[in-house]
Amino acid sequence: MIKLLTNLWTARALVILGLLAGYIPIAFTFGHIGDAQHLLIDSSSHSWHHFFREGVGDLGASAVILFIMFAAPRFRNPALWWVMLITMFGFYAPFWVGAPFMDELAAPSMTAEIAHLRMAVPALLGCFLARRHYFAG
Secondary structure (H helix, E strand, C coil), X not given: CXXXXXXXXXXXXXXXXXXXXXXXXXXXXXXXXXXXXXXXXXXXXXXXXXXXXXXXXXXXXXXXXXHHHCCCHHXXXXXXXXXXXXXXXXXXXXXXXXXXXXXXXXXXXXHHHHHHHHHHHHHHHHHHHHHHHXXXX
């Protein structure tokens, strides 16, 4: 069991699972672009810009995380692991960071909350299981 938890492929699989779980929420984000129900101001499409920016940012963060998880051993070091953790924090923290201050910033439903947890928990667990491979040597 310990060998399974220390295997880098286990960590990679968890990260991939978390990122794949994010496909539906990211697709919803892109789906809001052009939808008149998702305008902040009736005469402005600026809110669509924010959906586009968030969606592209999510895809970019996913690419960075995967790039780091699949880095060759000679490139793995503590700084790279910290970049991955910080990228994950920027990707997942917005799900919860505003909720204690404003109810409007919480997930709109329990289904959405569960979707956020399905994204974040495996990926973060994978990140921490991979840590030893970036701090070794």
